[in-house]
Amino acid sequence: MVGFAGDQVEVRGYIELRTNFSDGTSARTIIVRYIVVNASSAYNLLLGRPSLNRLGAVASMTHMKLNFPSLEGGVITIRSDQNMAQKCYESSLKNKRGTYSITIQVGVPKGIVEAGISNERRHGPVAEVQKREIKGKKFRLDTSLCKEFQYKIAEVISKHMDAFVWSSADMPEIDPEFLCHKLTMDEKVRLVYQRRRNFNEDKRMFIKEETRKLLNVDHIREIQYPEWLANVVLVRKASGKWRICIDFTDLNKSCPKDSYPLPSIDSLVDSASSCQLLSFMDAFLGYNQIRMHPWDESKIVFMAEFASYCYKIMPFGLKNVGATYQRLMDRILAPMLGRNVQAYVDDMVVTSVEKDQHIVDLEQLFTTIAKYNLKLNLEKCVFEEEAGKFLRFLLTERGIEVNPNKCATIIGMRSPAKGAPVVNWMHGCPISFLVI
Numbered sequence: 001m002v003g004f005a006g007d008q009v010e011v012r013g014y015i016e017l018r019t020n021f022s023d024g025t026s027a028r029t030i031i032v033r034y035i036v037v038n039a040s041s042a043y044n045l046l047l048g049r050p051s052l053n054r055l056g057a058v059a060s061m062t063h064m065k066l067n068f069p070s071l072e073g074g075v076i077t078i079r080s081d082q083n084m085a086q087k088c089y090e091s092s093l094k095n096k097r098g099t100y101s102i103t104i105q106v107g108v109p110k111g112i113v114e115a116g117i118s119n120e121r122r123h124g125p126v127a128e129v130q131k132r133e134i135k136g137k138k139f140r141l142d143t144s145l146c147k148e149f150q151y152k153i154a155e156v157i158s159k160h161m162d163a164f165v166w167s168s169a170d171m172p173e174i175d176p177e178f179l180c181h182k183l184t185m186d187e188k189v190r191l192v193y194q195r196r197r198n199f200n201e202d203k204r205m206f207i208k209e210e211t212r213k214l215l216n217v218d219h220i221r222e223i224q225y226p227e228w229l230a231n232v233v234l235v236r237k238a239s240g241k242w243r244i245c246i247d248f249t250d251l252n253k254s255c256p257k258d259s260y261p262l263p264s265i266d267s268l269v270d271s272a273s274s275c276q277l278l279s280f281m282d283a284f285l286g287y288n289q290i291r292m293h294p295w296d297e298s299k300i301v302f303m304a305e306f307a308s309y310c311y312k313i314m315p316f317g318l319k320n321v322g323a324t325y326q327r328l329m330d331r332i333l334a335p336m337l338g339r340n341v342q343a344y345v346d347d348m349v350v351t352s353v354e355k356d357q358h359i360v361d362l363e364q365l366f367t368t369i370a371k372y373n374l375k376l377n378l379e380k381c382v383f384e385e386e387a388g389k390f391l392r393f394l395l396t397e398r399g400i401e402v403n404p405n406k407c408a409t410i411i412g413m414r415s416p417a418k419g420a421p422v423v424n425w426m427h428g429c430p431i432s433f434l435v436i
Contacts, residue, residue: 010038021055023078026070030054033274050270140382152359153383160366164378165284168217172373173313176291179331181314181324183296185254192250193229196303203242204305207232210244211304219288220309226301229308246302248317258320260327268342272351277358279350281365282380286346287321289374290314290328332372333365341365 019032032051052059057068064080165171174180199207214220233245272278283289292300292314300318301310314321322345329343340361342349350365352358362383369376 012036012038019051021068021076021078023076026072026074026076028055028068028070028076049266050273053267053270140379149355153362156359156362156366157378157383160363160370163366163370163376165375166378168213168219168285168288171217171284171289171375174290174328174373176293178372179324179328180291180293181296181318181321182293183251183255183299185256189254191227194231194247194250194303197231199234203234206234206242207244208305211309214309219313220311221297222307223298223301223310224308225298226308226310227298228301230300230302232302232304245317246300246315248300248319251299252319255319258323260323262323262326263342263344265344268344271338272342272349275351275353276355277352278385279358279362279383280381280385281348281350282377283346283348284375284377287316287325288313290324328374332369332374336361336364336368 013036014033015036016031016033018029020027020029022028030051032047034045055068057066059066064082064085066078066080068076070076211220228251230251231247233247234242235245237243290313292311297310297312299310300315301308314324326343326345329345329348330337333341333343333348337343340351340357342351350358350361352361
């Protein structure tokens with residue numbers, strides 16, 4: 001483990017303790033899993049987000065208070081002593097920041113589980129995965145798992161092959177009676193017909209080919225009397241190829257924001273961390289599996305070279321599509337959300353605290369989504385990982401860890417040999433230091 005000063009800290013192990021939080025009149029008791037370290041510090045313990053979320057606590061650094069609900073329905077307020085906090089801060093500045101060797105002693109106090117840091121494989125941003133095949137279809141598995149687990153997951157996937165599709169033509173749609181995307185706007189809003197944009201020959205041929213593909217999979221249809229009309233916009237991908245987009249700027253301005261609440265990212269990440277196994281799911285063109293309401297198809301129209309076409313499915317770039325997709329996930333995964341599945345819009349992960357339970361959790365997910373025709377992309381799913389990225393956080397069995405990819409630039413910075421470059425750099429970005 002690395003300390004706040006960048007030095008190595010000896011980890012002695014883990015211990016779970018019943019911890020009492022009280023303001024003198026009311027109290028709450030929860031079980032907290034502590035990491036025991038051998039390090040000089042002015043503080044006896046540091047509480048992380050999982051414990052604060054379990055309490056439902058709200059902290060105010062300005063007022064130096066911590067509020068959380070009591071079991072009786074009241075509010076417990078823990079107040080900090082400013083003088084004591086100042087002494088702790090001054091004491092921490094006086095501590096020497098030494099470097100500790102990572103060794104696990106034999107005489108570990110009773111009740112603490114040995115961490116085994118010296119022999120433990122430190123996970124990368126995503127664990128190493130290997131590609132396997134079932135019935136000619138490829139999927140990805142964590143290489144660190146034993147052969148028995150790999151065989152079991154292959155068995156589950158083979159049993160539920162109907163949960164996956166490999167092309168847009170084979171993709172069924174969510175029942176519109178269950179959920180479809182609707183546009184809401186004032187009838188007095190002025191309709192906008194964008195002026196046609198001109199493209200060179202190569203771009204025209206690309207737009208023609210992409211339009212033909214959308215027609216073949218029945219995602220669009222030709223329309224003669226559109227209510228709104230938008231241009232095609234070509235955006236270059238990182239690979240150098242073009243991506244076709246539609247300029248829905250005017251239409252989006254006329255639609256109010258959907259206030260459907262999105263989940264708290266902190267709560268999702270905390271719930272997904274400390275699990276022994278994770279499986280990351282990817283829906284096959286998730287947005288395109290949702291139908292547009294028939295009355296709104298004439299509003300999402302784009303002009304091609306010889307005709308105008310409207311979308312029959314929910315396209316990317318339209319306002320409020322993220323809220324609609326989250327609403328779909330909440331409805332479909334209602335029996336599993338917060339227990340063994342976490343979902344934030346199109347990011348979905350199956351979590352299992354115990355390894356033996358993971359197969360059962362995957363079975364339940366496949367059975368649940370099959371009721372609503374939600375299809376997954378097998379090639380992009382990664383099954384049974386011990387570590388992986390979820391909402392840009394690196395999750396492992398030990399909890400949330402630092403993503404090396406995010407720190408590579410800072411770690412690779414060369415220390416300046418003279419003081420002048422540091423002073424010039426600090427004067428050049430005072431706002432960054434203020435934010436930090």
